[in-house]
Amino acid sequence: MVSFVIDGKNVQAEGGAMLLNVARQNGIVIPTLCAHDTVARSGACRLCVVEVTKGKRTRIVTSCLYPVDEGIVVSTKTERVMNVRSLVMQLLMARCPESQLLKDMAKEMGIEPQPSFRVETDKGKCILCRLCVKTCEDVVGVSAIGLSRRGKDKIVGPPFMEDSVTCVGCGACAYVCPTDHIVMESTDGRRKIWGRAFRMKACDTCGRYFAPVDQLKWISKKTGTPLSELSVCLSCK
Amino acid sequence: MSTIKTLEDLNKAAKRGLESIIPSKTKIMVGMSTSGLASGAQEVYDALAAEIKKRKLDVVLCKTSAMGMDCIEPLVEVIQPNRPRLAYSRMTAKKVPEVINQVAKGVVDGFKPTYRMDEEDYLCLNEKKPYFKGPLPNDVKDIPTISNVDFYKKQVKIATRNCGMINFESIDEYVAKGGYFSLYKALTQMKPEQIIDEIIASGLRGRGGGGFPAGVKWQTCRRAHGDIKYVLCNGDEGDPGAYMDRSVMEGDPHSIIEGMIIGAFAIGATDGFIYVRNEYPLAVANLQRALDQARAYGFLGNNIFNSGFNFDIKIGKGAGAFVCGESTALMTSLEGKAGEPRAKYIHTVEYGLWNRPSNLNNVETWANVPAIISRGAKWFSSIGCKNNSGTKVFSLVGKVNNIGLVEVPMGIPLKDIIYEIGGGIPGGKKFKAVQTGGPSGGCIPKSLEDISVDFDALWEAGSMMGSGGMIVMDETTCMVDIARYFIDFLEFESCGKCVPCREGVMRMNEILHDICGGKGRPGDIELLESMSKGIVDGALCALGSTAPNPVLSTLKYFRDEYTAHVRDKKCPAGVCKALIRFSVSDEKCTGCGVCLKKCPTECISGEKKKTHVIDQTECIKCGVCKESCKFDAIIVE
Numbered sequence: 001m002v003s004f005v006i007d008g009k010n011v012q013a014e015g016g017a018m019l020l021n022v023a024r025q026n027g028i029v030i031p032t033l034c035a036h037d038t039v040a041r042s043g044a045c046r047l048c049v050v051e052v053t054k055g056k057r058t059r060i061v062t063s064c065l066y067p068v069d070e071g072i073v074v075s076t077k078t079e080r081v082m083n084v085r086s087l088v089m090q091l092l093m094a095r096c097p098e099s100q101l102l103k104d105m106a107k108e109m110g111i112e113p114q115p116s117f118r119v120e121t122d123k124g125k126c127i128l129c130r131l132c133v134k135t136c137e138d139v140v141g142v143s144a145i146g147l148s149r150r151g152k153d154k155i156v157g158p159p160f161m162e163d164s165v166t167c168v169g170c171g172a173c174a175y176v177c178p179t180d181h182i183v184m185e186s187t188d189g190r191r192k193i194w195g196r197a198f199r200m201k202a203c204d205t206c207g208r209y210f211a212p213v214d215q216l217k218w219i220s221k222k223t224g225t226p227l228s229e230l231s232v233c234l235s236c237k
Numbered sequence: 238m239s240t241i242k243t244l245e246d247l248n249k250a251a252k253r254g255l256e257s258i259i260p261s262k263t264k265i266m267v268g269m270s271t272s273g274l275a276s277g278a279q280e281v282y283d284a285l286a287a288e289i290k291k292r293k294l295d296v297v298l299c300k301t302s303a304m305g306m307d308c309i310e311p312l313v314e315v316i317q318p319n320r321p322r323l324a325y326s327r328m329t330a331k332k333v334p335e336v337i338n339q340v341a342k343g344v345v346d347g348f349k350p351t352y353r354m355d356e357e358d359y360l361c362l363n364e365k366k367p368y369f370k371g372p373l374p375n376d377v378k379d380i381p382t383i384s385n386v387d388f389y390k391k392q393v394k395i396a397t398r399n400c401g402m403i404n405f406e407s408i409d410e411y412v413a414k415g416g417y418f419s420l421y422k423a424l425t426q427m428k429p430e431q432i433i434d435e436i437i438a439s440g441l442r443g444r445g446g447g448g449f450p451a452g453v454k455w456q457t458c459r460r461a462h463g464d465i466k467y468v469l470c471n472g473d474e475g476d477p478g479a480y481m482d483r484s485v486m487e488g489d490p491h492s493i494i495e496g497m498i499i500g501a502f503a504i505g506a507t508d509g510f511i512y513v514r515n516e517y518p519l520a521v522a523n524l525q526r527a528l529d530q531a532r533a534y535g536f537l538g539n540n541i542f543n544s545g546f547n548f549d550i551k552i553g554k555g556a557g558a559f560v561c562g563e564s565t566a567l568m569t570s571l572e573g574k575a576g577e578p579r580a581k582y583i584h585t586v587e588y589g590l591w592n593r594p595s596n597l598n599n600v601e602t603w604a605n606v607p608a609i610i611s612r613g614a615k616w617f618s619s620i621g622c623k624n625n626s627g628t629k630v631f632s633l634v635g636k637v638n639n640i641g642l643v644e645v646p647m648g649i650p651l652k653d654i655i656y657e658i659g660g661g662i663p664g665g666k667k668f669k670a671v672q673t674g675g676p677s678g679g680c681i682p683k684s685l686e687d688i689s690v691d692f693d694a695l696w697e698a699g700s701m702m703g704s705g706g707m708i709v710m711d712e713t714t715c716m717v718d719i720a721r722y723f724i725d726f727l728e729f730e731s732c733g734k735c736v737p738c739r740e741g742v743m744r745m746n747e748i749l750h751d752i753c754g755g756k757g758r759p760g761d762i763e764l765l766e767s768m769s770k771g772i773v774d775g776a777l778c779a780l781g782s783t784a785p786n787p788v789l790s791t792l793k794y795f796r797d798e799y800t801a802h803v804r805d806k807k808c809p810a811g812v813c814k815a816l817i818r819f820s821v822s823d824e825k826c827t828g829c830g831v832c833l834k835k836c837p838t839e840c841i842s843g844e845k846k847k848t849h850v851i852d853q854t855e856c857i858k859c860g861v862c863k864e865s866c867k868f869d870a871i872i873v874e
């Protein structure tokens with residue numbers, strides 16, 4: 001266990017625990033956009049920054065990736081911290097003007113859009129938080145989507161932006177996407193995502209479409225469960 | 238080639254090397270580094286080979302790399318028994334017969350060498366060997382020695398000690414210069430801790446930009462847990478216009494390899510990697526040859542010098558992204574993944590390449606190591622200034638007469654580099670500023686030209702040492718335009734992982750484009766400043782956190798130029814096209830009509846001997862009229 005100070009409060013935590021988690025356990029609110037419990041953290045959004053003093057050195061760190069240590073002094077709402085957070089929010093609002101999530105968060109944080117930033121029209125609502133990519137890779141295990149290109153041209157999607165061959169249509173990416181950028185449409189036995197259409201399996205018991213056939217095949221292959229045992233939906237099991 | 242296990246073996250190789258450095262017959266060397274080749278060295282080499290064959294001369298023709306003075310390449314050097322070494326500059330195939338004539342006769346007459354060398358420094362042996370005994374031959378008396386050439390006068394060569402001096406294809410020549418004797422000493426006479434202490438005591442700081450004490454890094458890596466550890470060499474060199482590391486990799490690859498083996502022994506590493514960009518094919522080829530030679534001699538592999546120490550090095554090639562020079566991105570790239578940085582709250586000396594303790598140093602840092610082991614920490618720290626031991630290699634480019642690679646002692650006044658080594662500003666123009674530290678460095682204005690060139694002073698002035706880029710600017714440079722140029726580069730090179738850098742640098746670039754394009758708004762300067770703060774604090778890696786530097790440093794010293802652009806819609810240096818206007822001075826115009834003929838849009842009119850007029854609606858502000866007017870009658874405002 002290590003002891004340290006966060007916003008003037010003495011706290012204790014397991015050494016090496018992530019500062020963001022410890023802060024939240026202690027009731028301190030830190031906004032985040034790219035940290036999610038199910039996947040490894042990347043540090044892409046920079047919204048979770050806080051100020052940490054360790055010995056003589058004070059610096060801004062991302063709390064989602066910073067392991068706590070004995071004797072550190074953490075301030076989560078200094079002017080420097082707020083300046084970074086408001087810049088990040090303003091930059092993202094200019095990138096994704098349509099995003100309701102960003103608007104709501106900015107309102108709560110008291111941040112206005114920066115009028116000098118030109119508003120983008122071609123980025124949709126994607127903030128490049130990578131949650132979809134990491135979920136597809138680490139949780140689903142198919143790596144059907146990824147990041148391509150560099151810098152301001154970076155985009156997320158299937159390789160070469162063609163229809164993904166490995167996608168199983170599970171929709172985990174759409175589910176985890178914080179801004180609802182990923183469009184998934186389901187109509188009578190068909191689901192469309194990333195430009196591909198998937199045939200849905202109807203539950204043998206209730207007849208409701210519950211999962212794409214490709215996904216069931218993937219689960220069967222990965223877990224060794226015969227496909228026949230995957231023909232009923234969760235509620236009918 | 239048999240393996241070298243003992244000092245006796247090593248001495249034999251050195252003897253062979255010395256015979257090829259100063260042979261008993263005539264030797265002609267051509268500078269064949271990338272810079273030499275770009276100026277036509279291959280043609281010169283071929284012409285020399287043909288001429289030698291035609292005249293059936295008994296001459297050794299070989300390749301060397303560059304000594305640094307690019308502006309006089311292609312360089313051909315001649316060593317003849319008992320004569321000083323002569324350097325013929327700006328060689329062409331046409332001049333070859335004349336040089337060969339002189340070689341055949343053994344006297345200089347006609348086409349003059351640029352400088353001569355009477356002796357050669359064997360730094361790692363602490364020895365100088367003369368090229369001739371007895372009196373200086375009469376015919377070369379009025380050729381200046383290299384130490385009298387302005388470009389070389391104040392230089393001190395440690396890291397580039399062998400560049401341009403030896404044949405980079407010969408390991409024996411490297412050994413003759415004292416190479417691999419330091420390795421022998423380190424492996425057979427020193428304990429790893431002793432080596433680390435020596436490097437710490439020398440005060441050697443990382444030459445890749447950060448200036449972190451190398452010995453301290455080695456020590457942390459030695460103490461880190463793990464059986465498998467790596468030593469890495471950063472040869473990514475992504476700064477536009479910089480080629481210090483390329484020159485060492487091309488011209489003296491063994492100095493890096495020897496440094497790395499010594500470092501690996503001190504740290505307890507098992508494997509090494511040299512990361513080089515694909516755009517450096519000659520560096521890759523020369524390093525590969527050198528690694529093969531070192532392996533054949535047993536300097537790499539198992540039981541090196543019978544010490545029981547095993548180590549080997551591989552080359553990792555990068556795709557040439559600037560961000561891959563950043564330590565964590567370099568390691569991810571070596572692992573075969575997209576080169577993106579990651580958070581460094583746990584240091585790479587503990588969790589680096591494949592999560593194992595990894596010690597990364599720059600090319601130049603490694604190249605210094607054998608010299609320190611051979612000559613000692615005390616010698617090394619006697620060169621340079623306080624807390625900045627040794628030398629630094631810079632690539633001196635831009636508006637300066639002598640362009641090239643220079644190695645100077647730390648702490649040298651900036652003005653010495655610009656006016657003495659660099660020979661001042663061409664065309665009688667005034668010196669305005671110098672950009673140091675690469676794209677994310679900063680500008681040092683003329684008012685600070687006395688500044689000591691060292692890590693700390695440059696940092697205090699709002700710039701940095703970086704890896705050694707030095708771009709000189711004269712009065713015709715617009716500082717807002719310069720900031721825009723670098724921010725443009727950084728926007729392009731941002732990996733795009735984190736928001737402040739990907740989006741923030743792009744927005745700063747938009748604002749700078751607007752300002753240069755005459756569309757600056759009140760409040761833009763303040764917005765640039767507050768964004769800079771947010772990006773410095775918020776970016777994930779040092780590419781982003783230093784990206785605002787070009788703006789911050791030009792704002793610090795040239796704020797009035799920004800104000801002129803934004804408020805008065807004027808570009809004081811006359812560079813930003815949207816903000817300038819060309820007109821003809823009534824007083825100076827003689828009506829000669831030259832500009833009228835040269836203007837590409839034919840928008841200048843006027844009768845002979847009467848003041849000409851520029852049609853502002855058609856003028857594209859190309860500046861051709863100003864260049865062509867002999868009477869300085871074109872006004873730019």
Ligand SMILES: Cc1cc2nc3c(=O)[nH]c(=O)nc-3n(C[C@H](O)[C@H](O)[C@H](O)COP(=O)(O)O)c2cc1C
Nearest residue numbers: 443444445471474475562563564598599602779780
């Ligand atoms: C964007 C970026 C690019 C860099 N490029 C290089 C490079 O090309 N060569 C280099 O040696 N160091 C480069 N560095 C510095 C390295 O991260 C690292 O500090 C250095 O290689 C360590 O070696 P040293 O201590 O010997 O300098 C770069 C850093 C950043 C942030």
Ligand code: SF4
Nearest residue numbers: 126127129130132177
């Ligand atoms: S699509 Fe959604 S989850 Fe994926 S990177 Fe963009 S914002 Fe994040």
Ligand code: SF4
Nearest residue numbers: 733734735738778781
């Ligand atoms: S600061 Fe720039 S280069 Fe570094 S991780 Fe962020 S986006 Fe990539």
Ligand code: FES
Nearest residue numbers: 034043045046064
């Ligand atoms: S939540 Fe920490 S960087 Fe995004």
